[in-house]
Amino acid sequence: MTRALTVLGLAAGLAACSELDHTNPYDPATPPDQQARAILAGEIGLEPGPVAPSLAGIRVSIPGTSLGADTDVAGRYAITGVPAGTFALQAVAPGYVTGTLTGIVVTLDDGGHALAVPAMTLALARGAVTGSGRCMSARIDGLTVVSSHRDRTAPVTPQPRGAGHTARKPPSTTTSVPVM
Numbered sequence: 001m002t003r004a005l006t007v008l009g010l011a012a013g014l015a016a017c018s019e020l021d022h023t024n025p026y027d028p029a030t031p032p033d034q035q036a037r038a039i040l041a042g043e044i045g046l047e048p049g050p051v052a053p054s055l056a057g058i059r060v061s062i063p064g065t066s067l068g069a070d071t072d073v074a075g076r077y078a079i080t081g082v083p084a085g086t087f088a089l090q091a092v093a094p095g096y097v098t099g100t101l102t103g104i105v106v107t108l109d110d111g112g113h114a115l116a117v118p119a120m121t122l123a124l125a126r127g128a129v130t131g132s133g134r135c136m137s138a139r140i141d142g143l144t145v146v147s148s149h150r151d152r153t154a155p156v157t158p159q160p161r162g163a164g165h166t167a168r169k170p171p172s173t174t175t176s177v178p179v180m
Contacts, residue, residue: 026108032083036111040079040104044071044091045121058093058122084108089117096122 022029025036044060046053055075061068062079069077079089084106091099099120106115 037081038110039114041114042117043119044075
């Protein structure tokens, strides 16, 4: 009888242990919303252009999440609340090619710590502007205004927001093209 009570007590004790309360933020069995979070910190640079670029306000984010941060005047950022996992970072600045870093690994052991992310430099966006225009001929007070229809393709090197660019077209024609 004593033996049966001991076995029964042991079984009850084991059953109670199987229902562990997983609240340790470094325990993989803890619900994800209670697990430790890390900080991803790094620096973004911009390829020099005709106008000195501002490093403030470059958006750095983890695609597919709401996590992200803007850079300060020195190009530094810190994304807080990053859970365990493998991520990509994306940096976006007007007039520059979007930059991406992949394979950034965060573990539960990184929780509460800032992880250094390799620096990234965004390249100026380059491309071509293609367009067409059409004007009609008109006769007003004896003056005839005639225009032609031409397709144009012009290489453009963007500058930061607010600046204009000169696009090359056939000789004797220059057009200022704002690129944002």
